[in-house]
Amino acid sequence: MLSKVLSLGLKGIDGYKVDVETDVSNGLPHFEVVGLADTAIKEAKERVRSAIKNSALEYPTKRITINLAPADVKKEGALYDLAMAVSILSCNKESKIKNEKNFIFLGELSFDGSVRKVKGVLPLLISARQLGYRNFIIPYDNQSEARFISDINVYPVKNLIETIKFLSGEILINPITHCIFTEVVKENKIDGLDxxxxxxxxxxxxxxxxxxxxxxxxxxxxxxxxxxxxxxxxxxxxxxxxxxxxxxxxxxxxxxxxxxxxxxxxxxxxxxxxxxxxxxxxxxxxxxxxxxxxxxxxxxxxxxxxxxxxxxxxxxxxxxxxxxxxxxxxxxxxxxxxxxxxxxxxxxxxxxxxxxxxxxxxxxxxxxxxxxxxxxxxxxxxxxxxxxxxxxxxxxxxxxxxxxxxxxxxxxxxxxxxxxxxxxxxxxxxxxxxxxxxxxxxxxxxxxxxxxxxxxxxxxxxxxxxxxxxxxxxxxxxxxxxxxxxxxxxxxxxxxxxxxxxxxxxxxxxx
Ligand SMILES: Nc1ncnc2c1ncn2[C@@H]1O[C@H](COP(=O)(O)OP(=O)(O)O)[C@@H](O)[C@H]1O
Ligand SMILES: [Mg+2]
Structure with a gap:
């Protein structure tokens, strides 16, 4: 079974699209990540496996290969964890996940399945909006960064199970409300010596x-x-x-x-x-x-x-x-x-x-x-x-x-x-x-x-x-x-x- 979900990578202060492609096939249980990944991403294997298992979701005891495309750009950090987990789970024929292709996923996973905040969410969202993407699933703790960007729907999630329920239509998550800069920054508090x-x-x-x-x-x-x-x-x-x-x-x-x-x-x-x-x-x-x-x-x-x-x-x-x-x-x-x-x-x-x-x-x-x-x-x-x-x-x-x-x-x-x-x-x-x-x-x-x-x-x-x-x-x-x-x-x-x-x-x- 094959599946593909979207995530983003960062070069300088600009983001680009990353395809997280997963292949689950019969064979001895094995998990491999290819596509110029750094050690933090290589270690994602452990985090993703534990997060799925500890969320009481079904982890395939098969041969799993994940490709992060484009494969010629070095990718850093742990922000692909959530995309990888969703991608693996949607490979399962019995999975109820429906619309995973409509979203871009950002987020690190911890062993218990909670979604941890990641660096660089604001620049990633701004670039992705320029590239034409509209729907995002991001860590709950990053939501304040996202609220100033207009014309996009950002869904904050706390853990993997919540994400999967949302993607299967079992629960609703409200998108972040958009704020206007000048209204939030009403009276700029001056600090420093007068x-x-x-x-x-x-x-x-x-x-x-x-x-x-x-x-x-x-x-x-x-x-x-x-x-x-x-x-x-x-x-x-x-x-x-x-x-x-x-x-x-x-x-x-x-x-x-x-x-x-x-x-x-x-x-x-x-x-x-x-x-x-x-x-x-x-x-x-x-x-x-x-x-x-x-x-x-x-x-x-x-x-x-x-x-x-x-x-x-x-x-x-x-x-x-x-x-x-x-x-x-x-x-x-x-x-x-x-x-x-x-x-x-x-x-x-x-x-x-x-x-x-x-x-x-x-x-x-x-x-x-x-x-x-x-x-x-x-x-x-x-x-x-x-x-x-x-x-x-x-x-x-x-x-x-x-x-x-x-x-x-x-x-x-x-x-x-x-x-x-x-x-x-x-x-x-x-x-x-x-x-x-x-x-x-x-x-x-x-x-x-x-x-x-x-x-x-x-x-x-x-x-x-x-x-x-x-x-x-x-x-x-x-x-x-x-x-x-x-x-x-x-x-x-x-x-x-x-x-x-x-x-x-x-x-x-x-x-
Ligand atoms: N024009 C000034 N008015 C009031 N206090 C001053 C003035 N110039 C210096 N001081 C006092 O002298 C201290 C030392 O000044 P500082 O800025 O550290 O000097 P510098 O960096 O030129 O060596 C200051 O913290 C302040 O208390
Ligand atoms: Mg001085």
Missing amino acids: FANVKGQSVAKRALEIAAAGGHNLIMIGPPGSGKSMLAKCFPTILPDLTFEEALEVTKIHSIAGELDLKDGIIYKRPFRSPHHTASTISLTGGGLYSKPGEISLADNGVLFLDEFPEYDRHTIETLRQPLEDGQITIARANSTITYPANFTLIASMNPCPCGNYGSKDRECRCTAGQISKYLSKLSGPIMDRIDIHIEVDNVTYEQLKSDDKEESSKSIKERVNKARNIQNIRFSKDINFCNAKMNVEQIKKYCQLDQQGDDLLKNAFEKLKLSARAHDRILRVARTIADLDGSENISPVHLAEAISYRNLDRKYWN
Whole structure:
């Protein structure tokens, strides 16, 4: 007897159809899985057999062969268990299972027959919907991930016996009710430190506001204790709200990495990732044995905060070059490559030298010229060139620290940021990017036109600061954001001058 049911596989963040074909024939009892399966799938034999037996269903004592097609793509994980069990059971002539061909099955089985949650349900469902599939049976514990996808019927199941009864028409299961993103995400709770707690530092606050509004990379250089880490911790509280499309992408990645908070089902806050400087390259970029997205992908559409930037391994820092430029990372594996999105905003902080006082107005630096240049050279020119905004953060004065002046709250800064981001959402509504920082050459030409005065200003800066073509483009992107914050359609020389002022530092320290 032969039977076939459908399931899905995941490549990168996209799903594809997998046929689970089962052949049950006479012969010595034997169970084999073919079709480039990994060990987790090979071990499915034990789980499927026990689950069927412990559900008091009939397990054929015959020769069982399961093929996972297409056979030339490596398949990973335990999500085919449920499909395999249904496929084996429907091979039985006396089986009452009728409409198994109408569904796509996802789910891991435990020995007692209960269906366990699996990783990556959201991206799998989105891809399957694009491929034209409409009906799905998924683990009960994954249902919150599925509720934001419209136009599909998703039936959550708790165990194998329930699934079989549903397929034989003995019981009914209600499909998951569809939810609308904006209704669920009514009032976004802001977590993080409020900017109202940071005294002074108006330049740094302004720069962070621009970075949040346009998604620009930013580096803070300053002596220890000047408040760099504190400023970065405040940053999440002024990030613009996620759009639904962005939220889906973020959720897809977290779903694959198994880092999704199942309560909400969708991520509605921009991620803020701050891996420690001892983190390995693979944990940052992703890949490894089970091809998981790394920190830079988990920070997609959000922030990657690298505190004490030069302390990271030099090789690790250099691997950030491709994602900083392309917004994605491609990882080579034994027989294929995987691409994960990595559209993050980099926020970095560093001391200017080992003792921390180089360039400071009030404190003396004790480092030798050699020590300073060795420290700074850990950040290469190409990396610095990819950071749009460079700022110096100096210590606040005693008067500032003790002052009773009320500082602006994160809420009120965020309002301006949201306004500027809404302008961008409209600007890029037909494009694939979401913010100014990701504009390509064509878009820069279209949206960043300068008047004669602005053009002269940029030419002057380009020659004087010996800027690269990349820095030139990045200045224009930042200037576009500054103009958006100002509610201005055109980039004026004032906007441009501010954008240029954020590029002075690499000359000061990296000359
Ligand atoms: N502008 C400021 N206003 C209020 N407190 C500050 C300010 N700058 C620094 N501090 C205090 O100093 C502490 C150390 O700052 P931190 O951000 O860790 O410095 P850095 O990372 O630059 O070494 C902060 O936790 C905060 O208590
Ligand atoms: Mg710090």
